[in-house]
Amino acid sequence: MNIREYLEQKREAVDRFLESVIPNAKTQPTTLHESIRYSLFAGGKRVRPILAIAAAEAIGPLSPATLPIASSLELIHTYSLIIDDLPAMDNDDYRRGKLTNHKVYGEALAILAGDALLTLAFELCSRRDLVDGLAPARQVQLIYELAVGSGNLGMVGGQVLDIQAENKDIDLVTLQNIHKHKTGMLIRAAVRMGAIVADARPEQLDRLTGYAEDIGLAFQIADDVLNVTGTREELGKNANTDAQRGKKTYPTFYGVDGAKALADQVRDRAMAHLDGFGPSAAPLRELARYITARKN
Amino acid sequence: MNIREYLEQKREAVDRFLESVIPNAKTQPTTLHESIRYSLFAGGKRVRPILAIAAAEAIGPLSPATLPIASSLELIHTYSLIIDDLPAMDNDDYRRGKLTNHKVYGEALAILAGDALLTLAFELCSRRDLVDGLAPARQVQLIYELAVGSGNLGMVGGQVLDIQAENKDIDLVTLQNIHKHKTGMLIRAAVRMGAIVADARPEQLDRLTGYAEDIGLAFQIADDVLNVTGTREELGKNANTDAQRGKKTYPTFYGVDGAKALADQVRDRAMAHLDGFGPSAAPLRELARYITARKN
Numbered sequence: 014m015n016i017r018e019y020l021e022q023k024r025e026a027v028d029r030f031l032e033s034v035i036p037n038a039k040t041q042p043t044t045l046h047e048s049i050r051y052s053l054f055a056g057g058k059r060v061r062p063i064l065a066i067a068a069a070e071a072i073g074p075l076s077p078a079t080l081p082i083a084s085s086l087e088l089i090h091t092y093s094l095i096i097d098d099l100p101a102m103d104n105d106d107y108r109r110g111k112l113t114n115h116k117v118y119g120e121a122l123a124i125l126a127g128d129a130l131l132t133l134a135f136e137l138c139s140r141r142d143l144v145d146g147l148a149p150a151r152q153v154q155l156i157y158e159l160a161v162g163s164g165n166l167g168m169v170g171g172q173v174l175d176i177q178a179e180n181k182d183i184d185l186v187t188l189q190n191i192h193k194h195k196t197g198m199l200i201r202a203a204v205r206m207g208a209i210v211a212d213a214r215p216e217q218l219d220r221l222t223g224y225a226e227d228i229g230l231a232f233q234i235a236d237d238v239l240n241v242t243g244t245r246e247e248l249g250k251n252a253n254t255d256a257q258r259g260k261k262t263y264p265t266f267y268g269v270d271g272a273k274a275l276a277d278q279v280r281d282r283a284m285a286h287l288d289g290f291g292p293s294a295a296p297l298r299e300l301a302r303y304i305t306a307r308k309n
Numbered sequence: 310m311n312i313r314e315y316l317e318q319k320r321e322a323v324d325r326f327l328e329s330v331i332p333n334a335k336t337q338p339t340t341l342h343e344s345i346r347y348s349l350f351a352g353g354k355r356v357r358p359i360l361a362i363a364a365a366e367a368i369g370p371l372s373p374a375t376l377p378i379a380s381s382l383e384l385i386h387t388y389s390l391i392i393d394d395l396p397a398m399d400n401d402d403y404r405r406g407k408l409t410n411h412k413v414y415g416e417a418l419a420i421l422a423g424d425a426l427l428t429l430a431f432e433l434c435s436r437r438d439l440v441d442g443l444a445p446a447r448q449v450q451l452i453y454e455l456a457v458g459s460g461n462l463g464m465v466g467g468q469v470l471d472i473q474a475e476n477k478d479i480d481l482v483t484l485q486n487i488h489k490h491k492t493g494m495l496i497r498a499a500v501r502m503g504a505i506v507a508d509a510r511p512e513q514l515d516r517l518t519g520y521a522e523d524i525g526l527a528f529q530i531a532d533d534v535l536n537v538t539g540t541r542e543e544l545g546k547n548a549n550t551d552a553q554r555g556k557k558t559y560p561t562f563y564g565v566d567g568a569k570a571l572a573d574q575v576r577d578r579a580m581a582h583l584d585g586f587g588p589s590a591a592p593l594r595e596l597a598r599y600i601t602a603r604k605n
Contacts, residue, residue: 036462046461124392124397124398128388128392128465129461129465129466131424132465135456136453136457139453141446149444149445153449153452156431156452159431160431160432161432164432165428169341169421169424169428170341173338173340173341173421174337174338176421177338177340
């Protein structure tokens with residue numbers, strides 16, 4: 014399979030779906046919807062929705078519910094980026110080559126756009142008109158997965174751990190714990206939600222959860238490496254910001270080459286979880302490769 | 310019935326439930342859970358959960374799902390207060406007689422505590438272990454109601470309208486639109502969720518929705534009056550802040566006495582929606598009276 018084509022097709026499907034389901038910028042309050050759309054349609058790669066779709070494909074034929082459920086993950090991811098960039102957090106001016114949300118709309122609107130996106134994710138997951146054939150009990154389970162992955166013991170918890178570690182001499186175990194929550198839990202939720210929407214059997218769900226945990230880690234290590242080796246043009250934001258902020262990352266502990274080797278090793282471990290799956294898991298395998306080899 | 314006793318009993322039930330279900334302050338990340346608990350257990354009156362419970366009682370006997378579903382509304386309400394108080398918003402130092410969340414924990418933690426509370430509300434509503442006997446299709450419907458009431462076309466949308474109206478010479482229609490969303494939609498969701506969890510018939514749900522919309526309005530008018538007539542001690546926060554901020558309120562348009570009379574009139578209209586209900590709606594009737602007569 015051609016992973017670039019696959020990514021492009023799925024990204025377009027997610028974008029088209031989000032475009033159709035998110036209120037347009039003429040909807041009152043217009044500034045809120047403008048601000049939401051500014052960040053949501055800023056060229057995101059839609060990695061989390063695509064992981065969910067690929068996980069569903071690994072289990073069986075796609076159902077109408079797959080795209081709405083998968084797309085809800087991008088609403089959560091976008092809200093987390095808006096919040097991350099705020100003056101009270103990382104205080105970033107650029108994201109994906111564009112001014113950050115609060116630089117354009119102000120802090121108050123940015124915070125509220127984040128809250129609205131977070132809430133829209135749950136609204137989308139609880140709509141019945143978009144999920145033909147999905148059992149309500151499954152739908153409740155999907156909403157629960159999304160909440161756990163993004164909340165106090167998931168992504169938000171990781172964000173808090175990250176803030177607390179700033180300018181501190183943290184060890185490797187602490188670093189792993191931050192990432193396990195800050196990026197890992199939502200990636201885990203993405204893969205699990207894709208599997209659940211496709212009615213995965215418990216042992217399939219377990220294997221895909223193992224896969225998700227490993228690619229979450231590989232993703233983060235690759236991200237830390239990119240922060241050191243990437244250029245401003247490649248990243249669409251300032252490069253080498255971690256070091257400037259005195260932030261400990263995988264390259265701090267392993268060096269750039271060591272961190273690259275570790276990412277490859279964790280990627281191979283992720284692949285091993287897919288051994289019981291046939292060709293339907295090809296997209297998940299290619300995604301694992303893509304995640305550790307990407308340039309932005 | 311004695312409304313004071315009723316309010317006290319229900320408030321205690323909600324508090325006990327929230328205490329049992331929200332992670333304690335020793336749970337990692339501890340600062341996040343401390344910050345969540347600081348605002349959640351700051352002496353809130355639990356008006357929204359109590360409205361949900363009273364609406365459920367108006368329909369029939371309470372089910373185990375009532376308390377969890379009702380309590381989720383307080384998580385949303387608390388998050389909205391934390392966000393409202395932020396420097397980028399109202400920049401308030403006190404709330405319910407205590408320092409606001411960001412004054413104690415800093416802005417970053419306050420924002421993340423807000424996000425965590427919002428997410429916890431959906432986590433709570435999607436747990437199956439707490440809602441014995443609740444049909445999954447009903448549970449999905451409840452989650453949808455909560456999302457719509459609190460999101461971009463509900464509470465968050467109202468918050469945006471409110472910010473945009475600051476220092477502007479708004480008319481009465483704009484004022485009504487702000488409040489309809491900022492406070493009205495969550496109160497509406499509260500009453501509707503209580504009715505839905507009790508399996509209300511469509512015409513019962515319609516009547517209770519009418520009741521909810523009217524008491525939401527009465528609540529806001531009473532709130533505006535209190536801001537003028539209340540003391541700092543009664544309110545637990547600074548008094549007469551609206552006028553100091555040049556904010557238009559119901560007393561601006563009607564005078565204090567006119568606004569009081571209007572609140573009573575809207576309260577009576579709320580009561581009329583309950584005409585088809587028997588003694589089981591007594592708590593809803595008393596709540597309408599309480600809301601317009603309260604001192605804080």
